Amino acid sequence: MDYDRAYNSRLMTASDAVDLIKSGNWVDYGCFLATPITLDRELAKRAGQIEDVKVRSLGFPGLAAVAKADPEGRSFRYNSWHFTGADRKLHDQKVCNYIPLLYHEGPGYYEKHDITTDVMLLRTTPMDHKGFFNFGVSNSFTRAQISAAKQVIIEINENMPYCYGGNEEQIHISEVDAIVESNHEEMFCLPEPAISDIDQQIAEIVVSQIENGSCLQLGIGAMPNAIGKLIASSNLRDLGVHTEMLCDSFVDIYEAGCISNRGKKQDVGKFVYTFALGSKKLYDFIDHNPSCSSYPVDYTNHLNNIAANDKAIAINNALEIDLFGQVSSESSGTRHISGTGGQLDYTYGCYHSRGGKALICLSSSVVDRDGTRKSRIRPFLEPGTITTLPRVMVNYVVTEYGMINLKGKSTWERAKALISIAHPEFRDELMEHAKRMNIHM
Ligand SMILES: CC(=O)SCCNC(=O)CCNC(=O)[C@H](O)C(C)(C)COP(=O)(O)OP(=O)(O)OC[C@H]1O[C@@H](n2cnc3c(N)ncnc32)[C@H](O)[C@@H]1OP(=O)(O)O
Ligand SMILES: CCCC(=O)O
Structure with a gap:
């Protein structure tokens, strides 16, 4: 195949490319930084000209132009697999819907035809000399989306890092329309998150659970950042990384000499991840780095692969937990905040790893905009609040007041343990609630 000729025959303006999208189509965007920013802007200009185009997106960096362009929702319906702060705002304005996603199952939704897609739009690296476009920092479920789509449109970006893959990290020119x-x-x-004193206290408890040779999963936010900084200044050695998201903390920990990935049982010597999101430091680190392998999410988040490495540690945040031990990480009442993402996958998978632990971290309370302090440990989840982790799955829970393990505990023991790490202001009240709810000794 003459790749240059194939390239030139497919090259077009963004405006002509989005003309391929017709009224009624389902359009999939690449995930996270594979989001096709240029094509999204161009598609948004078609507001009023086309009707009922449904867009699916995951981790849009910023505000999706198609959602902003059409407040009436006649031309576009914007759907998100996982709310970012911007998606939350769009949802509050009624121009974004959430699609529940158990992240490791994402590829399956396409492969089993639970959903269909007409056009896939994604951002990639420029073409290499063998006719491949690399998915860069976002493997996720890109291959499944491409296989399901009737047409594939790519926008190339020279700034996209080139990321080696365990598998399915590229698309060939012959598959591109x-x-x-x-x-x-x-x-x-x-942006670099500000680390609070509470994040720091929680991070200290978490880091005390990590041993030489532990295999880490870290999520997004200030607390994982605090953990990263603490590990980087520790004497921990031979840590491994098998994670959904690769974040800046891993670069700090690696540069401090704590990560070798040599103690892993699977993908020895490799950082394994399905998407990377952070700062330029991270993007420079993974660019053409043979020690980093991106895989589709049904590999990184599959129970068997998470559990394959010993001492796998999941470290994730939650919004609330009730006295039964049910965790919500995605909504507060009917206000949808984020998504299940990979939290359930890693909580389950790490518990099944030999010597593994799953940690759910949350500050014991939050202060509302009106200045009222609210306990994050609640008698029960409010009506409408979505349960992200059922109580049977929850292992360790950490607040700034300590760490407890819920596995194998009775309802009373669970409630008592949870109350022991609640903010002191709420402990008596929570105990009264427990008794009224017939949770007793
Ligand atoms: C990318 C990864 O994380 S991979 C890890 C696996 N995936 C997951 O764990 C998915 C589920 N978890 C998550 O999405 C996040 O960890 C969260 C949402 C639980 C916490 O994320 P953070 O960024 O620390 O949350 P943050 O404190 O900024 O709050 C997010 C929003 O929830 C609101 N919020 C937080 N706590 C509460 C609460 N108890 N009640 C009501 N609202 C709350 C905040 O006001 C904010 O809303 P706003 O943006 O409209 O102001
Ligand atoms: C869906 C990916 C993000 C997350 O797991 O939180």
Whole structure:
């Protein structure tokens, strides 16, 4: 195949490319930083000209133009697999819907035809000399989306890092219907989160649970950042990484000499992840780095693969937990905040790893906008609150007041343990609730 000729025959303007999208189509966007920013903007310009185009997105960096362009929702219906802060705002404005997602099952939804897709739009690296476009920092369920789509349009961006894959990290020119050369925007960078005293206290408890040779999963936010900094200044050695998200903390920990990935049982010597999101430091680290392997999410988040490594540690945040031990990480009442994401996958998988632990971390209370302190350990989840982890799955829970293990405990022992790590202001009240709810000794 003459790749240059194939490339030129598919090259078109963004405006012509989005013309391939017709009224009534389902359109899938690439996930996280594979989001096709240029094509999204161009598609948004069609508001009023086309009808009922349904868009699915995961981790859109910023505000989706198609959602902003059409407040009436006649041309576009924007759907998110996992709410970002921007998606939350769009949802509050009624121009975004959430699609429940158990992340490791994502590829299956396409492969089993639970859903269909007409056009896939994604951002990739430029084509290499063998006719491949690399998915860069977002493997996720890109291959499943491509296989399901009737047409594939890519926008290339020179700033997308080139990421080696365990598998399914690229698309060949022969599979592409249209190519758009974008303005090569800089990769979106997450702002450095401010670490509070409470994040720091929780991080200290978490790091005390990590041993030489532990295999880590870290999520997003200030607390994982605090953990990263603490590990980087520790004497921990030979840590491994098998995670859904690769974040800046892993670079700090690696540069401090704590990660070798040599103690892993699977993917020895490799950082394993399905998407990377952070700062330029992270993107420079993974670019052409043979020690980093991106895999589809049904590999990184599969129970067997998470559990394959010994001493696998899951460290995730939650919004609330009730006295039964049910965890919500995605809504507060009917206000949808985020998503299940990979929390359930890693909580289950790490518990099944030899010597593994699953930690759910949350500050014991939050202060509302009106200044009222609210306990995050609640008698029961409020009506409408979504349970992300059923109580049987929950292993360790950490607040700034300590760490407890819920496995094997009776309802009374669970409630008592949870109350022991609640904010002191709420402990008596929670105990009264427990008794009224017939949770007793
Ligand atoms: C990418 C990864 O994390 S991989 C890890 C696996 N995936 C998961 O764990 C998915 C589920 N978890 C998550 O999405 C996150 O960890 C969360 C939402 C639980 C916490 O994330 P954080 O960024 O620390 O949350 P943050 O404190 O900024 O709050 C997010 C929103 O929830 C609101 N919120 C937080 N706590 C509460 C609460 N108890 N009640 C009501 N609202 C709350 C905040 O006000 C904020 O809303 P806003 O943006 O409209 O102001
Ligand atoms: C869906 C990916 C993000 C997460 O797991 O939180």
